[in-house]
Amino acid sequence: MRVIGCLSGTSLDGIEIAAADLTLEDGKLLTRPLGSRSEPYPGGLRGDLEAALPPARTSAAALCRLDALVGQAFADAADRANEALCEGAAELVVSHGQTVFHWVEDGHARGTLQVGQPAWIAERLGVPVVSDLRSRDIAAGGHGAPLVALFDVLLLGSAPDTRGALNLGGIANVTIIPGAGDPIAFDVGPGNALIDAAVTHLSGGAERLDEGGRRAARGSIDEPLLNRLLSDPYYALQAPKSTGKEHFHLHYLLEALSERPAIGGDDVLATVTELTGRTVGDVCRRHDVAELVVSGGGSRNATLLASIARAAPGTVLRRSDDYGIPSHAKEAYAFAVLGFLTVHGLTGSLPSCTGARA
Ligand SMILES: Nc1ncnc2c1ncn2[C@@H]1O[C@H](COP(=O)(O)OP(=O)(O)OP(=O)(O)O)[C@@H](O)[C@H]1O
Ligand SMILES: [Mg+2]
The missing domain is CATH 3.30.420.40 (ATPase, nucleotide binding domain)
Structure with missing residues (x-):
């Protein structure tokens, strides 16, 4: 399966994308990297995100706007990566989006919020999108991190x-x-x-x-x-x-x-x-x-x-x-693998690592 993984990290320095051909064979996961790209956020989006992040105050309207604009930026970037790395034949996109808040209290993760509405990617590329990769782990008592x-x-x-x-x-x-x-x-x-x-x-x-x-x-x-x-x-x-x-x-x-x-x-x-x-x-x-x-x-x-x-x-x-994994692209490849596992009904997080129930 040809899979694109994408994310923007907490540094907000831009969207990291990697593509890979992934295959399950006799219980083994085979990964053939197809390449990776980095794209800065367009226009003033980085500044808008910074202005909304803690300790700054924000509003539901600002978050809604960012969710749509980041989703559109990811859709554009994933579309270009599909042409450049996958000959237009990507079958799945895995988008971690942009973390805006990771809620930790008393040593436990209580919630996590990423913006970058995945529907924009699905609509642009016409393929399924796996997103919101941390929340299930948190619901199972884990930290939802590190997911790599x-x-x-x-x-x-x-x-x-x-x-x-x-x-x-x-x-x-x-x-x-x-x-x-x-x-x-x-x-x-x-x-x-x-x-x-x-x-x-x-x-x-x-x-x-x-x-x-x-x-x-x-x-x-x-x-x-x-x-x-x-x-x-x-x-x-x-x-x-x-x-x-x-x-x-x-x-x-x-x-x-x-x-x-x-x-x-x-x-x-x-x-x-x-x-x-x-x-x-x-x-x-x-x-x-x-x-x-x-x-x-x-x-x-x-x-x-x-x-x-x-x-x-x-x-x-x-x-x-x-x-064999370029140091700037490891997380994007990791998310491609997590999404691939998800669509095959397989768990992508390790309980001993995130603290989630097995
Ligand atoms: N040439 C460089 N010299 C020094 N620091 C660099 C250089 N290039 C990148 N960095 C540092 O790496 C950061 C970006 O790293 P990266 O994209 O891996 O992190 P991120 O976006 O925060 O992702 P995450 O938090 O999800 O791992 C920059 O903000 C900068 O601090
Ligand atoms: Mg980054």
Whole structure:
């Protein structure tokens, strides 16, 4: 079956799309990647989404409008991907849409909301669309995240040593696959969320990311700020656990910075980059991860990768590209697989990873 997977991550940097030929043969899932694409949101849609996200207030009218416009943007992007990657012969589209809120309270996920009305995609391409991929898992008591765990397990296979898959999106999530026993997965904390928030704030919106981690590399880590950020109780919670940008956003950072008002911009970036590196490194050490396969936009941040390597000296870092999946496209491929499983009546989430009832 020719399947297109698409999503826009929490960084709102655009729509990621991947296409694959998927086949079930003798209980085995065969995946033939057909290629991937990234498209920025058209016009002012990114700005409109940002204006509606926490801690900003929004309205039902604004959410309704965003739901339709994001759905139309996904339909356009999926249509182009169908021509470019599938010779116009896609049979299924799997759309995760755009997360606008992931509701976590008392350590439990209570709900999750993605916009990007899938009917626009179905109407444009004339094929079924699987969407709303997190809600069933949450209804079954899970966190609805990270949903890529099953794909990670299929991609990395089994090995005698513990291996991990890390996605550095707005939020960093990890799947840990031990040599023996069940895999676990959870959101580690902010991936690029605070880095992007700091750059955008410091540059007055002129820049959105720390290209290659260059600003962070020029700065010095501010230990008091780092310790203040590391004291967030989220890091000490047991897995399964999930978080989002409704927690790790600019105001969260500004509150911590209010106690250290004299720090320079590059030093702030060095510190929030180290925060991600340190928290990921802690996970690697705690779980004795021998190899960590990194994906997501943060894998282009050399300072961040160096920070992870320092914090996890016993872990070999690799990229998902080494396993045949381009690091920017792993989630899009993962969602293609999840939707394929869904239309075949198969479960796509792993209870040991999301905490859902089996
Ligand atoms: N060249 C680069 N240098 C430094 N950072 C980069 C570069 N390219 C991308 N990034 C970072 O990666 C982020 C986008 O990554 P990605 O698309 O994987 O995450 P996402 O959209 O938040 O998805 P999700 O949260 O669902 O994983 C950007 O916001 C930026 O912080
Ligand atoms: Mg993205």
